[in-house]
Amino acid sequence: MPDWPWPLKVTAFFVCLFFLLVIVTVSALIILRRYKNARDRKKKLFQDNIDTFLNNALFDETFNLKKEAKTFRFQFLTFKLQKKIAVRQILVYNENLKGESSITLKNIFRALELDTFILDSLKNGRWYDKARAIYVLSELHVKESKQVALYLNDKHETVRAQAIYFYIKTAENKPLSFFSKLKKELTLWELIQLEDCLKFVYEGATPDFSLWLKHELSTVLLFSIRMIQQFNQFEHIPAIVPFLDHPNEQVRKQAVTSLRKLNYEKLLDEVMPKFSKETRLVKKEIIKAVETLGDLQMLHKLKPTLEENMEWQTQLMYLSAEKRMQPNF
Amino acid sequence: MADPTYVLECRKKDATQLLNLGEPVENLYINHITEIISWLFLAYGAIVCSGYVFSAFFSYLEIREYKRKNGLKDEIALLQSTNLPSISILAPAYNEEANIVENVRSLLTMNYPSCEIVIINDGSKDGTMEKLIESFHLVKDDSVYYNILPSQNIKQIYKSTFKSFKNLKVVDKANGGKADALNAGINVSKHDIICCIDVDCVLESDALLKLIKPFLNNEKKVIASGGIIRIANSCIIEDGKIVEVKLPDKFLIRAQIIEYFRAFLMGRMAWSRVDGLLLISGAFGMFDKETVIEAGGYNPNTVGEDMELLVRMRRLMRNRKVDYTVGFIPDPLCWTEVPHNWTILHRQRNRWTRGTAETLWIHRRMMFNPKYGVLGLLSTPYWLFFEWFAPLVEFFGILFFIALMILGQINWMFVLGFTMVSYGFAVLYSVTALFFEEFSFQQYKKTTYTYKLILTAFLEPIIFHPFILWSSLKGNIDLIRGRKSWGDMSRAGLGKIREEVITK
Amino acid sequence: MKKRILIIEDNPMVVKSLEFKLTKDGYDVVVAEDGRKALEILKEDDAIELVITDLMLPYITGTELIEHIRNNTPTMPIIVLSTSNQEEIITDAFMMGVNDFITKPFSPNELSLRVKRTIESH
Numbered sequence: 001m002p003d004w005p006w007p008l009k010v011t012a013f014f015v016c017l018f019f020l021l022v023i024v025t026v027s028a029l030i031i032l033r034r035y036k037n038a039r040d041r042k043k044k045l046f047q048d049n050i051d052t053f054l055n056n057a058l059f060d061e062t063f064n065l066k067k068e069a070k071t072f073r074f075q076f077l078t079f080k081l082q083k084k085i086a087v088r089q090i091l092v093y094n095e096n097l098k099g100e101s102s103i104t105l106k107n108i109f110r111a112l113e114l115d116t117f118i119l120d121s122l123k124n125g126r127w128y129d130k131a132r133a134i135y136v137l138s139e140l141h142v143k144e145s146k147q148v149a150l151y152l153n154d155k156h157e158t159v160r161a162q163a164i165y166f167y168i169k170t171a172e173n174k175p176l177s178f179f180s181k182l183k184k185e186l187t188l189w190e191l192i193q194l195e196d197c198l199k200f201v202y203e204g205a206t207p208d209f210s211l212w213l214k215h216e217l218s219t220v221l222l223f224s225i226r227m228i229q230q231f232n233q234f235e236h237i238p239a240i241v242p243f244l245d246h247p248n249e250q251v252r253k254q255a256v257t258s259l260r261k262l263n264y265e266k267l268l269d270e271v272m273p274k275f276s277k278e279t280r281l282v283k284k285e286i287i288k289a290v291e292t293l294g295d296l297q298m299l300h301k302l303k304p305t306l307e308e309n310m311e312w313q314t315q316l317m318y319l320s321a322e323k324r325m326q327p328n329f
Numbered sequence: 330m331a332d333p334t335y336v337l338e339c340r341k342k343d344a345t346q347l348l349n350l351g352e353p354v355e356n357l358y359i360n361h362i363t364e365i366i367s368w369l370f371l372a373y374g375a376i377v378c379s380g381y382v383f384s385a386f387f388s389y390l391e392i393r394e395y396k397r398k399n400g401l402k403d404e405i406a407l408l409q410s411t412n413l414p415s416i417s418i419l420a421p422a423y424n425e426e427a428n429i430v431e432n433v434r435s436l437l438t439m440n441y442p443s444c445e446i447v448i449i450n451d452g453s454k455d456g457t458m459e460k461l462i463e464s465f466h467l468v469k470d471d472s473v474y475y476n477i478l479p480s481q482n483i484k485q486i487y488k489s490t491f492k493s494f495k496n497l498k499v500v501d502k503a504n505g506g507k508a509d510a511l512n513a514g515i516n517v518s519k520h521d522i523i524c525c526i527d528v529d530c531v532l533e534s535d536a537l538l539k540l541i542k543p544f545l546n547n548e549k550k551v552i553a554s555g556g557i558i559r560i561a562n563s564c565i566i567e568d569g570k571i572v573e574v575k576l577p578d579k580f581l582i583r584a585q586i587i588e589y590f591r592a593f594l595m596g597r598m599a600w601s602r603v604d605g606l607l608l609i610s611g612a613f614g615m616f617d618k619e620t621v622i623e624a625g626g627y628n629p630n631t632v633g634e635d636m637e638l639l640v641r642m643r644r645l646m647r648n649r650k651v652d653y654t655v656g657f658i659p660d661p662l663c664w665t666e667v668p669h670n671w672t673i674l675h676r677q678r679n680r681w682t683r684g685t686a687e688t689l690w691i692h693r694r695m696m697f698n699p700k701y702g703v704l705g706l707l708s709t710p711y712w713l714f715f716e717w718f719a720p721l722v723e724f725f726g727i728l729f730f731i732a733l734m735i736l737g738q739i740n741w742m743f744v745l746g747f748t749m750v751s752y753g754f755a756v757l758y759s760v761t762a763l764f765f766e767e768f769s770f771q772q773y774k775k776t777t778y779t780y781k782l783i784l785t786a787f788l789e790p791i792i793f794h795p796f797i798l799w800s801s802l803k804g805n806i807d808l809i810r811g812r813k814s815w816g817d818m819s820r821a822g823l824g825k826i827r828e829e830v831i832t833k
Numbered sequence: 834m835k836k837r838i839l840i841i842e843d844n845p846m847v848v849k850s851l852e853f854k855l856t857k858d859g860y861d862v863v864v865a866e867d868g869r870k871a872l873e874i875l876k877e878d879d880a881i882e883l884v885i886t887d888l889m890l891p892y893i894t895g896t897e898l899i900e901h902i903r904n905n906t907p908t909m910p911i912i913v914l915s916t917s918n919q920e921e922i923i924t925d926a927f928m929m930g931v932n933d934f935i936t937k938p939f940s941p942n943e944l945s946l947r948v949k950r951t952i953e954s955h
Contacts, residue, residue, distance in 0.1 A: 011749075158397075
């Protein structure tokens with residue numbers, strides 16, 4: 001060995017290194033696979049346990065929840081993994097059941113002291129634990145608004161989003177009051193989720209969306225203008241009209257869309273004069289408005305502007321609208 | 330993979346020794362050249378290795394972050410939602426008579442609130458069109474569209490009379506190839522986001538929802554998003570859904586599985602981390618339609634239309650100085666059949682090589698151009714040296730080695746050492762990819778599968794790799810032969826598109 | 834004798850709960866995870882007196898299954914248990930002759946009462 005030329009030594013070193021690493025990776029791979037398989041078996045077993053427990057607690061009237069929960073806790077709820085699976089199963093049941101059973105489920109959650117477990121991970125966990133904890137709390141309607149408020153402006157998007165959903169999902173009335181604490185713009189994804197929660201999860205009275213038309217975040221404005229239309233709050237039409245001149249094009253666009261869908265009769269008088277100065281995004285929306293609320297003659301008034309600026313998107317939109325509006329089409 | 334670096338390394342020392350013994354002058358030359366070439370190979374090998382180490386590192390970070398961010402599965406509820414952006418799914422079909430009805434049926438059951446499915450019959454010579462008309466009760470559809478992107482003549486558009494197929498649209502057009510068919514599909518499609526897929530792909534039920542998510546941020550414009558492609562061979566598929574994931578018994582397919590792990594879990598994940606992704610697989614990708622059209626649509630003159638389009642779109646955005654990004658989802662979303670015999674595999678790889686080369690050639694101005702940032706300084710050079718040139722380097726390495734052997738200048742100790750190093754590294758890279766799969770989205774659950782995959786990783790460099798090398802070389806040879814076609818690879822400029830819009 | 838009920842549902846959680854609850858209520862419960870298995874069971878077992886089915890099922894959809902049952906055993910009572918709450922789907926189901934439609938999330942107590950009522954009225 002010592003009398004080898006150095007390139008050979010380097011080569012030999014790398015051969016040893018690579019093969020050592022191969023052995024390490026392969027063993028890690030096999031160990032991990034076996035560990036995961038074993039864990040899956042355990043999970044399955046434990047899942048059966050918790051399933052039986054939940055079904056008994058839900059449907060057996062003679063079941064003594066307090067006593068049984070205590071025994072179950074000592075017997076099966078000692079490890080973190082077990083607690084996690086228990087929480088997950090409760091969520092699955094919660095998703096599929098309603099009425100009395102759904103209330104019972106929430107009692108079971110507390111009786112098994114899983115709420116302390118979740119609150120603990122909210123306080124001390126990593127950011128993804130926190131996001132998960134907030135998610136669980138909101139799904140099971142555990143009211144911890146003060147705790148959760150801390151995360152409304154969290155630097156991790158996932159945590160922030162879950163905190164936002166928490167407020168809507170758990171609210172009995174005024175589901176959007178958290179807007180006042182909001183300092184970061186919402187993402188489009190969050191807006192979609194919010195709308196969804198409002199329509200399908202929140203059960204209280206429909207909020208007055210015009211309250212948020214003075215908010216400093218443009219995504220909140222966008223959302224409120226959209227919601228006024230979605231929930232047909234015709235009385236707020238006058239409050240939307242000024243947003244046709246808002247500096248943010250997305251807001252302007254949403255204002256046109258909402259007013260069109262609300263059938264606001266003066267919309268075309270408002271927007272047609274602005275057409276030539278508008279951005280592409282809003283122009284397309286105006287053409288749509290003319291198509292639904294106006295006639296072919298009005299549409300033709302927009303033509304000179306189109307010929308000035310060579311934007312294919314608007315032109316395409318215009319031509320399609322024109323064709324659709326032909327009387328014989 | 331790595332290359333005959335170390336073989337030649339040996340020559341240096343050897344040569345010096347020879348010199349000291351007082352060799353004739355012409356040998357001095359040979360030794361000198363040998364030495365330089367040896368060093369070049371060594372440097373290449375070192376760069377390749379460090380590149381792989383970096384990509385492993387970045388992939389790890391990316392996968393970890395994705396797993397943490399998406400552990401809640403709270404999106405499923407959204408599938409009932411009505412306010413997600415609408416998507417147009419474009420699927421070209423050419424002579425698919427045998428499976429077309431089943432494939433379209435499975436597309437129609439896609440779990441997404443609002444999407445239209447556009448099947449483009451690209452001038453099939455078999456009964457594809459008739460089968461579609463019959464099975465889905467199609468009638469002529471006269472809705473408006475414009476040929477904003479150039480494509481072969483669209484003969485007729487069809488829609489279904491059945492309510493349950495109301496999202497289906499079928500375009501019957503003259504044959505023009507996949508890119509051309511997709512362009513026609515883009516012209517006909519209604520929605521602003523398009524999803525281009527191979528009609529025979531098996532998609533996970535929430536695939537569209539996952540792919541749309543990157544688009545819904547309000548920080549950066551997203552021009553495209555793509556996901557990991559998985560291999561469906563041997564998996565049990567029923568009604569267009571993967572029921573059980575099985576590891577194929579055929580070595581050829583298992584080797585491709587490892588290859589896909591390396592390419593997707595290590596390669597593309599890492600590129601996505603540094604935002605240098607150049608390719609969204611043609612089998613399944615989502616695009617912002619406006620940007621696609623502005624960039625000029627798919628290029629029908631290249632065999633690598635998927636890569637070429639994304640590169641062109643990125644280039645356009647960069648030239649316009651728009652802050653943008655490309656999304657990448659590591660979840661297994663799309664399953665596809667890969668070649669199951671050597672002939673088809675050879676053809677596929679041959680095509681891939683040509684596609685890469687053509688794209689890089691068309692966009693050669695981006696290469697080493699600091700104006701394009703990561704794309705110019707990292708991505709394109711990477712594709713040039715490690716995707717396009719790697720087989721060439723390897724091939725010339727072997728030639729060089731043979732030359733040395735003929736000249737009788739081989740130190741067999743070194744040959745052995747070198748072979749072991751490159752083999753060791755190849756295996757290491759594969760098993761790392763396997764480990765990533767285990768760490769991330771483990772699909773092959775049985776322990777025996779793991780053993781088989783490890784065994785495949787050990788055999789792959791010996792049995793599979795030389796074949797791939799040969800296919801790529803053949804691709805390069807074909808490319809040089811058909812070089813003429815490079816000349817007329819002009820792209821549809823926006824000017825032309827404008828004209829069409831205005832004159833129509 | 835216990836009345837026998839066939840449950841066709843692919844969500845294991847829902848299956849387990851239904852099985853538990855309905856067994857408690859004194860029924861004999863048979864489970865099929867998909868439409869194909871359900872048809873096999875229906876063919877062989879004529880003691881079944883009620884079918885509870887989901888609409889989104891693997892292999893054979895709930896709608897097809899209902900049509901099949903209606904063609905072969907027109908009097909068999911059917912209760913649909915589905916996540917969809919769209920009016921269109923619900924009316925379609927009733928048009929096909931199902932006896933009841935329950936939306937998920939569901940209340941097991943309510944379901945139990947509806948099962949009882951449906952069986953008694955037959």
